[in-house]
Amino acid sequence: MEYLAGQYDVIVIGAGHAGCEAALAAARMGCKTLILTISWDNVALMPCNPAIGGPAKGHLVREIDALGGQMGLTIDATAIQIRMLNTGKGPAVHALRAQADKKKYQQYMIQVLEHQQNLDVRQAMVESIRVEQGQVQGVLTQTGAFFAAPNVVITSGTYLKGRIIIGDLHYPGGPNGYFPSTELAASLRDIGVQLGRFKTGTPARVDGRTVDFTKMVEQPGDEDPLNFSFISPRIERKQISCWLTYTTEETHQIIRDNLHRSPLYAGVIEGTGPRYCPSIEDKVVRFADKKSHQVFVEPEGANTHEMYVQGMSTSLPEDIQLAMLRSIIGMENVKIIRPGYAIEYDYVVPTQLKLSLEHQTIQGLFTAGQVNGTSGYEEAAAQGIIAGINAACRAQGKEPFILKRSDAYIGVLIDDLVTKGTNEPYRMLTSRAEYRLLLRQDNADQRLTQIGRTIGLVDDIRYERFQRKMDRVGQEKELWSKTFVTPGNARLQEILEQKQSSPLTKGLSLFDLLRRPELTFDDLHSLLEYDEAPETVDPEVAEQVEISAKFEGYLVKQQAQVERFNKLESRRLPPDLDYASIGGLSTEARQKLMARRPESLGQASRISGVNPADISILLVYLEQRRRRDNGGNGE
Amino acid sequence: MEYLAGQYDVIVIGAGHAGCEAALAAARMGCKTLILTISWDNVALMPCNPAIGGPAKGHLVREIDALGGQMGLTIDATAIQIRMLNTGKGPAVHALRAQADKKKYQQYMIQVLEHQQNLDVRQAMVESIRVEQGQVQGVLTQTGAFFAAPNVVITSGTYLKGRIIIGDLHYPGGPNGYFPSTELAASLRDIGVQLGRFKTGTPARVDGRTVDFTKMVEQPGDEDPLNFSFISPRIERKQISCWLTYTTEETHQIIRDNLHRSPLYAGVIEGTGPRYCPSIEDKVVRFADKKSHQVFVEPEGANTHEMYVQGMSTSLPEDIQLAMLRSIIGMENVKIIRPGYAIEYDYVVPTQLKLSLEHQTIQGLFTAGQVNGTSGYEEAAAQGIIAGINAACRAQGKEPFILKRSDAYIGVLIDDLVTKGTNEPYRMLTSRAEYRLLLRQDNADQRLTQIGRTIGLVDDIRYERFQRKMDRVGQEKELWSKTFVTPGNARLQEILEQKQSSPLTKGLSLFDLLRRPELTFDDLHSLLEYDEAPETVDPEVAEQVEISAKFEGYLVKQQAQVERFNKLESRRLPPDLDYASIGGLSTEARQKLMARRPESLGQASRISGVNPADISILLVYLEQRRRRDNGGNGE
Numbered sequence A, B: 001m002e003y004l005a006g007q008y009d010v011i012v013i014g015a016g017h018a019g020c021e022a023a024l025a026a027a028r029m030g031c032k033t034l035i036l037t038i039s040w041d042n043v044a045l046m047p048c049n050p051a052i053g054g055p056a057k058g059h060l061v062r063e064i065d066a067l068g069g070q071m072g073l074t075i076d077a078t079a080i081q082i083r084m085l086n087t088g089k090g091p092a093v094h095a096l097r098a099q100a101d102k103k104k105y106q107q108y109m110i111q112v113l114e115h116q117q118n119l120d121v122r123q124a125m126v127e128s129i130r131v132e133q134g135q136v137q138g139v140l141t142q143t144g145a146f147f148a149a150p151n152v153v154i155t156s157g158t159y160l161k162g163r164i165i166i167g168d169l170h171y172p173g174g175p176n177g178y179f180p181s182t183e184l185a186a187s188l189r190d191i192g193v194q195l196g197r198f199k200t201g202t203p204a205r206v207d208g209r210t211v212d213f214t215k216m217v218e219q220p221g222d223e224d225p226l227n228f229s230f231i232s233p234r235i236e237r238k239q240i241s242c243w244l245t246y247t248t249e250e251t252h253q254i255i256r257d258n259l260h261r262s263p264l265y266a267g268v269i270e271g272t273g274p275r276y277c278p279s280i281e282d283k284v285v286r287f288a289d290k291k292s293h294q295v296f297v298e299p300e301g302a303n304t305h306e307m308y309v310q311g312m313s314t315s316l317p318e319d320i321q322l323a324m325l326r327s328i329i330g331m332e333n334v335k336i337i338r339p340g341y342a343i344e345y346d347y348v349v350p351t352q353l354k355l356s357l358e359h360q361t362i363q364g365l366f367t368a369g370q371v372n373g374t375s376g377y378e379e380a381a382a383q384g385i386i387a388g389i390n391a392a393c394r395a396q397g398k399e400p401f402i403l404k405r406s407d408a409y410i411g412v413l414i415d416d417l418v419t420k421g422t423n424e425p426y427r428m429l430t431s432r433a434e435y436r437l438l439l440r441q442d443n444a445d446q447r448l449t450q451i452g453r454t455i456g457l458v459d460d461i462r463y464e465r466f467q468r469k470m471d472r473v474g475q476e477k478e479l480w481s482k483t484f485v486t487p488g489n490a491r492l493q494e495i496l497e498q499k500q501s502s503p504l505t506k507g508l509s510l511f512d513l514l515r516r517p518e519l520t521f522d523d524l525h526s527l528l529e530y531d532e533a534p535e536t537v538d539p540e541v542a543e544q545v546e547i548s549a550k551f552e553g554y555l556v557k558q559q560a561q562v563e564r565f566n567k568l569e570s571r572r573l574p575p576d577l578d579y580a581s582i583g584g585l586s587t588e589a590r591q592k593l594m595a596r597r598p599e600s601l602g603q604a605s606r607i608s609g610v611n612p613a614d615i616s617i618l619l620v621y622l623e624q625r626r627r628r629d630n631g632g633n634g635e
């Protein structure tokens, strides 16, 4: 029997990575918020790899953090290993990556949620979304509780009509042994949400006691690891190693011999899988000439022997999984703790959404995370915080909050999804960002803290810390620019010689000297004279000075591109625009524009099928309309 | 497709409280052991109250510990509160009780299992038990893995054909959101195991932030809490309080008004529930004149706001649950985190079992825990260790290991189940033990450590610690017996006056003086003269001295009863006894004896329907048979 169980400003369905960020954002912005999940034990669960960050994903975490989100703080508090990847390359692709203690990560997040003001937490299986006259009214649970709210954020991950597949075994199920969310999928269809079907997979977990690590390459953590969050304190942590090993010809042979038993090739799986996290059987088929693939063996926590076998995601039957694993170097006697599996699930076709992640036609219905066709915890969390903010903005009568492609990877992610759509689980990659020299992980705070402050998510502690850092960066840059060195400076010339840098022949500022690629901040720092006793400079500050010296030219150039880009972005397309009445548009463009309803000319230009010619027509049309409107008003 | 996934001496299905003890016992006894569970995340889960111990249950934990089991050590390491209950009463009913940090308890147990030598751990849904010619061959999992073993221990708890019920909502499910074990139930039926149906229930969990504790009575932990395990080190722990409150007339009215919506009264539930953990609706109906019932609000962990509401177990619909909770003093604004529910499940009728917990007709099939018709973590663990030991004994060609009713509460529990059966979930109570003055929680080590040592479960550390304690108790008792005091001892007379104990009029030993109820060990201890510098006596040692002084008479008397009892127990009934051929037995007795096959005359005497007259006839018959056998051999 249905009963009214509560009234909220914002309800978040799901407490995965998207749901946690969404709920915390809305509650922290002052909305009366409820978070619902199938089990209060699956909060912030990592059903696949026990790791956060890595290329592009690490950027997302830093951006979430700068906005006042939670993921960075939680992983900092619970990581068992942190490494900065790609340090040999330019700063745009530096990427922080952490191994999580999976259970501790969950516990920490549960504690944060349970202690959050304005946030109620509740275990419940939502079975339907109630919509009246195109406006969300609330949600109904399996046990008859109706929770009323004008704003609902769905973050149902891989649970929607989930189906587990291992070889020829398949049954309805969510990840990690949880129940699937079957009724909710039906309800979404009923209210007119367009759903598609994707699949993803995860490898077996093995018993670390049965792995011979002496045959593998140790992957230790950094000596002096950084944090994800700009405000985490320095944390003393025992870094636990991961291990690198390889598949063998035998592995590939086992797979080829058993492809007929793969549900993928047997047609049992309909959903499309992620190209960038392919199963091992996929890799062996697609790269038939590769003799071996990398495999990383990663601990699932500080106190468990359970280990994740990255690179071996599969839906092959269990006996083949075991044979495959035992053909990997160092895993000859391995024992499985949990088998790998694939999961097929419904997702919400993201081109139905606005850039705020609100549904185009169902007011107050937001979706975020894997349910929008992405893959990955960070991608989920990034959408989560944006959907949470926008649900709160809507509740508070504020304008939607949108990050542009030039603001953040988060902007790229959401624009890609909403504007271009995706026909496979979408993963963030650095190559998807046009302005990646500007969108670095090291400057996420400079890009987003102020924005987060304006929204109301950045608290005083974070804001003051940020301002202090910026002040210090400014002072340091000024000092470097003011400090002139000349060829007569013997100590300097000695340093240059040591560093195999050509001798100085004319005077210049230290800042200009720092532009030389072979010289670092630390090399030249001793040449500075501070007003007060020589201080050690925070590496964060040093990094900013160094990057701005070395990349100033590129940065300026990219900034100019952004300005051009923003011209089209700032040309808003009115939501009521009648594309049918605009002459000259190609048929495809007209159809796409009518369906997608882009919010700006920029967004329109990225819809496939909308060509530069169509954009020109729209530009002209907008200009005429502006003149007419102005004229109309002026007369 | 089926494949051979491994070969073991002992396989344990289930990693609940019974399964953990069973697997650890078998592995520690040197058997190659495998533990299987539906999810590697539900290990040692407490799906109901987050507490271990209490009257009779605390005794079981101590006995498990003395035998070399794990429960005591795990709860000691993870408790957030420990109290000794009933300290105002005699030592037979003193009972240790701990609140557990539920998640930490699980984590700790997982760590112990994963680090246990000889033990493989694996997540798998077992679908069938293979039996050939009455002998277990192994188990087959959902993913096609066949694990071979001649000994299998089933500890499937409440999962067998589990069904969740909340008001008019019901669906197949295990506890706490896990999948039920449906195929296994069918397989058990197929191999001839007789199953019954029971049910149990659990209350809602609430958000501690919405409880007004100022209206409740605080239940703090002990100042200087004891441990469950005889070998746990002293642990510094911040004790967290529980809270006592009451239902109101309004609560009862709400229940009465909504009984028609109770699945119990509407006939939705077929299984029989536990009389000693009744649902609140049961209590209100059965004790209609009671104006209020006690309710304890207990934290589920150190870092969570989630709280358990003891006394409010229910299967009423969620809206009634909420109304009911809000009518309790201090819960006027309470919010639910998880609703309460009932679960119905198949259990194995325990009268099919031998005292070793092996099935009477299926060789190598053991069952233990809630699946045998009990309720409670401690009852489960107690059976688990015995089944594990016996599976190992069988694997190693040793005699079955049986604790008698006079040895331990564990003996009482198993004898009750196997001999008398149960028609509701069986719970341990002190009143079930005839020899409770001997079976105290304080002397579990004296009763069982030597036995555990002989089996091979008690390691050197535990054994030496035990011997040291016994030596100290012996020395101390001797000293008290040797130390004579006389009426001329002014200090003594002063102490007696202070304690309102009558003055000494003739000389006697301090040990004899300690028999006076009003005097304690500590009162008199200062009168002793030690050879070496006066030492502080370990409270454990002092307790034993005091108990043996004060209760010597009763203990001797009860010991004599035990000897009489043992006479009948030692009369073994051969398994092949042809009861049909024994004249004079009542028809009922003959049928019961043929079905149950008791292992001794003592056990036979406790089968309902077997009367003293039948026992006399059996005695005479056994005597004749013995003479005949002896005569036959002698001639």
Ligand SMILES: Cc1cc2nc3c(=O)[nH]c(=O)nc-3n(C[C@H](O)[C@H](O)[C@H](O)COP(=O)(O)OP(=O)(O)OC[C@H]3O[C@@H](n4cnc5c(N)ncnc54)[C@H](O)[C@@H]3O)c2cc1C
Pocket (backbone or CB within 6 Å): A013, A014, A015, A016, A017, A018, A019, A036, A037, A038, A039, A042, A043, A044, A045, A046, A047, A048, A049, A124, A125, A126, A127, A155, A156, A157, A158, A159, A160, A175, A176, A181, A184, A200, A201, A202, A274, A277, A313, A341, A342, A343, A368, A369, A370, A371, A374, A375, A376, A377, A380, A381
């Ligand atoms: C098998 C598997 C393989 C994966 N492989 C990869 C990979 O290769 N690479 C990669 O980057 N990532 C992978 N993922 C990653 C990952 O699951 C997701 O991307 C991430 O967890 C998504 O976060 P989310 O918050 O969107 O959803 P989830 O973390 O799945 O959380 C969903 C939440 O919604 C709740 N929910 C759903 N329906 C309801 C309902 N009706 N009522 C109430 N609550 C509901 C659930 O309880 C849960 O709390 C994989 C996941 C799985 C399960």
Ligand SMILES: Cc1cc2nc3c(=O)[nH]c(=O)nc-3n(C[C@H](O)[C@H](O)[C@H](O)COP(=O)(O)OP(=O)(O)OC[C@H]3O[C@@H](n4cnc5c(N)ncnc54)[C@H](O)[C@@H]3O)c2cc1C
Pocket (backbone or CB within 6 Å): B013, B014, B015, B016, B017, B018, B019, B036, B037, B038, B039, B042, B043, B044, B045, B046, B047, B048, B049, B124, B125, B126, B127, B155, B156, B157, B158, B159, B160, B175, B176, B181, B184, B200, B201, B202, B274, B277, B313, B341, B342, B343, B368, B369, B370, B371, B374, B375, B376, B377, B380, B381
């Ligand atoms: C709703 C509820 C109410 C309860 N109420 C009370 C109460 O009022 N008082 C009280 O004292 N106790 C109560 N209990 C207590 C408690 O559940 C049990 O008594 C105790 O947990 C039993 O321990 P166990 O080891 O026998 O089984 P469980 O702890 O249930 O463990 C069973 C194990 O078997 C595994 N398993 C089952 N089937 C399979 C399979 N096919 N393949 C592989 N693994 C399998 C499961 O994964 C699990 O690990 C309640 C439990 C529930 C769920």
